[in-house]
Amino acid sequence: DIQMTQSPSSLSASVGDRVTITCRASQSISTYLNWYQQKPGKAPKVLIFAATSLQSGVPSRFSGRGSGTDFTLSISSLQPEDFATYYCQQSYSTTQFTFGPGTKVDIK
Amino acid sequence: EVQLVESGGVVIQPGGSLRLSCAASGFTFDNYVMHWVRQAPGKGLEWVSLFSGDGNIHYADSVKGRFTVSRDNTKNSLYLQMNSLRVEDTALYYCVKDKGARSSWFFDYWGQGTLVTVSS
Numbered sequence: 001d002i003q004m005t006q007s008p009s010s011l012s013a014s015v016g017d018r019v020t021i022t023c024r025a026s027q028s029i030s031t032y033l034n035w036y037q038q039k040p041g042k043a044p045k046v047l048i049f050a051a052t053s054l055q056s057g058v059p060s061r062f063s064g065r066g067s068g069t070d071f072t073l074s075i076s077s078l079q080p081e082d083f084a085t086y087y088c089q090q091s092y093s094t095t096q097f098t099f100g101p102g103t104k105v106d107i108k
Numbered sequence: 109e110v111q112l113v114e115s116g117g118v119v120i121q122p123g124g125s126l127r128l129s130c131a132a133s134g135f136t137f138d139n140y141v142m143h144w145v146r147q148a149p150g151k152g153l154e155w156v157s158l159f160s161g162d163g164n165i166h167y168a169d170s171v172k173g174r175f176t177v178s179r180d181n182t183k184n185s186l187y188l189q190m191n192s193l194r195v196e197d198t199a200l201y202y203c204v205k206d207k208g209a210r211s212s213w214f215f216d217y218w219g220q221g222t223l224v225t226v227s228s
Contacts, residue, residue, distance in 0.1 A: 049213065050213075087153055091213065091214060096166070096168065099154065
């Protein structure tokens with residue numbers, strides 16, 4: 001099975017900061033990598049699919065990069081509504097989908 | 109508007125059985141891959157199962173042999189039959205629509221979840 005790791009597990013940042021979260025796959029997954037945002041008490045929401053494509057309606061301050069095993073999610077200027085937990089997820093294996101453990105972004 | 113509404117979550121004893129349901133609306137249900145994803149209290153996301161529009165079914169190793177996914181395209185509904193429940197199956201179970209039809213692409217719509225608590 002493909003294992004996903006994320007770093008850091010949590011971070012504290014201020015409004016306006018640039019934030020970058022890293023996701024690593026245990027084997028190459030090409031660009032089959034998606035990013036989700038989850039706020040407390042809410043269902044997750046897709047932000048980025050296929051490593052770099054911004055989902056419709058998602059602000060352009062979110063961006064994704066990477067291919068193979070190493071990926072990043074960046075928020076160019078953190079907004080109050082961005083404080084949440086972020087998960088990466090691989091869809092390379094079409095029979096076993098795995099999420100990263102999550103990165104919690106909170107207010108400094 | 110896409111809507112996914114889960115039901116069936118309860119408190120149940122270990123070893124018990126339970127069936128979750130998901131009522132879908134706002135899209136052509138039989139065209140898309142559907143998933144169940146769960147989240148234990150205070151923990152991360154865990155994919156559970158998928159049922160594609162053309163009948164492919166897959167399960168996470170943690171539930172294989174105990175859970176059975178099904179769908180009724182005439183009722184726009186997805187189901188999860190859960191047998192031999194364990195304490196570690198305690199979680200909020202989400203019904204999730206995939207962007208893809210025959211194979212998974214990404215999870216584009218999520219329900220609000222139904223809570224299953226396995227406890228003696």
